[in-house]
Amino acid sequence: MDEKEFDYINVIPFVDVMLVLLTIVLTTSTLVAAGSIPLQLPQASKNREDLLRIQTIEIDRTGTIYYNSSAVCQRALFEALMHIDRSTPILIRADRKIALQTFVDVLDVVKTRGFTRVSLQTESVR
Numbered sequence: 001m002d003e004k005e006f007d008y009i010n011v012i013p014f015v016d017v018m019l020v021l022l023t024i025v026l027t028t029s030t031l032v033a034a035g036s037i038p039l040q041l042p043q044a045s046k047n048r049e050d051l052l053r054i055q056t057i058e059i060d061r062t063g064t065i066y067y068n069s070s071a072v073c074q075r076a077l078f079e080a081l082m083h084i085d086r087s088t089p090i091l092i093r094a095d096r097k098i099a100l101q102t103f104v105d106v107l108d109v110v111k112t113r114g115f116t117r118v119s120l121q122t123e124s125v126r
Contacts, residue, residue: 055084057110059094063102074105081113089117 057077058066067077090110094103110118 054089054091055081056091056093057106059092059098059102059106061095061097063098065102065106074109077106078109078113081109081115084113086114087117088115089119090115091119091121093121 056066056068058069060066065072065074065077067080072080092103092106092110094106107118
């Protein structure tokens with residue numbers, strides 16, 4: 001008895017799966033894009049004090065450290081952060097051309113002082 005070779009591949013199950021996936025993607029993307037999911041967002045107090053008391057640490061291209069726009073050395077930065085509440089937000093801004101060690105040293109000072117709200121400012125690529 002001669003066995004017949006396969007002349008084609010059955011793609012119907014593949015098409016079925018792809019149509020199901022397409023349906024799921026279209027349904028969820030429509031809800032996300034339109035924002036039609038009704039939500040009642042939790043309320044938060046509009047505490048502007050947090051915005052006013054953000055402490056900034058900046059490192060320029062030459063590696064000079066600035067604390068709230070005043071040039072400081074690493075030791076002076078450590079001492080300046082001693083007198084600040086640990087829940088105060090810290091914003092670190094660093095030039096992209098600095099040595100990594102300079103950034104790590106500043107981050108280590110902030111970490112050693114126990115700050116929990118630390119952000120790194122970056123620029124989005126356009």
